[in-house]
Amino acid sequence: MKKYDCIIIGAGIAGLTAAIYLERAGKNVLVLESKIHGGQIINTVNIENWPGDLGVSGAELMQKIYQQAIDLGAEVEYEEVIGVVNGDEKIVKTEDEEYKADAIIIATGTEPRKMSEKQTADAGKRAISYCATCDGALYKGKPVVVVGSGNTAKHEIAYLENLASKVYHIHHDDPIPEEAVAVFVAIGRIPNTGIFNGIVDLDQDSYIVASEDCKTSAKGIFVAGDCRTKDIRQLVTAAGDGAVAADAVIKYLG
Ligand SMILES: Cc1cc2nc3c(=O)[nH]c(=O)nc-3n(C[C@H](O)[C@H](O)[C@H](O)COP(=O)(O)OP(=O)(O)OC[C@H]3O[C@@H](n4cnc5c(N)ncnc54)[C@H](O)[C@@H]3O)c2cc1C
Known part of the structure; x- marks a missing residue:
């Protein structure tokens, strides 16, 4: 079973930003993505509230962020995570594989209700x-x-x-x-957190409970982006979470 410093679940902006920070700190990282990299923004033609880049499409922005993570050495596999076993060493299960890691970042975002x-x-x-x-x-x-x-x-x-x-x-x-x-x-969105129920604390709407430090209730499991409890679900806040969660992982790994 292949072992990583950190496995990131979800290749949206939160997960890929975390991968960039972790790779720059010399950690070996696997990103697991069930669909295609980029997350929920990829079909948006003109993104708003993204500082410094007017009129950029979600697909363009996310391709650049993905490329940056890959160029730094992040591995991305297109497999849906179906379960996690928590312990000092974590096991992340997909349909065909099992991967080991010392830490996990959950960055699974939301899907339409x-x-x-x-x-x-x-x-x-x-x-x-x-x-x-x-x-x-x-x-x-x-x-x-x-x-x-x-x-x-x-x-x-x-x-x-x-x-x-x-x-x-x-x-x-x-x-x-x-x-x-x-x-x-168009009746709202729900977090992709069902598989983490019982592993980390969820709130009444199934968002993973965490504050700005991106730490969950489980040791060595962190969360970033729209799937955590927060007030503003936007690209900048998800990217910010990616950086904070990566920093927390670096400190956790020691
Ligand atoms: C139509 C629309 C327009 C928007 N416009 C803007 C805008 O203009 N400006 C702005 O700032 N924000 C906008 N947002 C919000 C912004 O897209 C989100 O805040 C941001 O994309 C959240 O990023 P994330 O990485 O947390 O999650 P996501 O982008 O949802 O990425 C999560 C990723 O995890 C993957 N995943 C989920 N479950 C699993 C699993 N079990 N195994 C493996 N992978 C999994 C998903 O396939 C997905 O790729 C918009 C959102 C929508 C829906």
């Missing part, structure tokens, strides 16, 4: 999407519906209004209009 069973049944065979930027063009000139009432829903509506023949707007659990051919869901 799914519609209720009732609303999913109501959608029937219609397409369901969680990203207007990714899938909106497929429904050019056709009626679509956006489910949700927050800022993301408003953003999805504004985007689709330039493409669709009509954009219906409904709330969580409202019936889906007959005419709509696709359903765009």
Whole structure:
């Protein structure tokens, strides 16, 4: 079983920033990613609130950060983590492999909240999407519906209004209009933390409990980015967490 100083779970901005800091400190690092590197920002065409870079896309920004981590020596494997065994030495399990490490950083972010069973049944065979930027063009000139009432829903509506023949707007659990051919869901996000339940403390909404020091309730397990309890979930705060968690790992490893 291959052994690392630190295994980082998730190759979003938090995980990749942590990898950069750890590699620069001479630690050997494995980043495990279940999908593609970059995280939830990669489909955003124009990112906001990222100091110093106006009009950059999420994909461009994340490719640069990924390349920086790779050039410094970080290893990235595309495997979903399905479990962790905690001890002085940690074991991280994927479908096909097990890896050992002295420390872990959880940086698994969040995913879109799914519609209720009732609303999913109501959608029937219609397409369901969680990203207007990714899938909106497929429904050019056709009626679509956006489910949700927050800022993301408003953003999805504004985007689709330039493409669709009509954009219906409904709330969580409202019936889906007959005419709509696709359903765009924007009803919030939930943390990817289910596999860590019982290993680290989670709050009532399943976020990993940690303060600005990025330390969890478990020795040698740290957390960075949107999956931890915090007030502001943005790129800069996730990147900041990556640096803080990496620093905590360096001190922990001694
Ligand atoms: C549509 C949208 C627009 C946004 N726009 C902005 C913006 O303009 N400016 C801004 O500052 N912020 C924006 N944000 C917020 C920003 O994207 C997040 O705060 C940031 O990406 C969080 O980074 P993260 O690394 O914590 O998590 P994520 O980006 O969610 O990355 C987590 C990674 O972990 C992986 N993962 C999850 N579970 C596992 C597992 N079991 N095994 C292996 N890998 C796993 C995921 O596949 C993912 O790649 C936006 C978010 C969205 C959804």
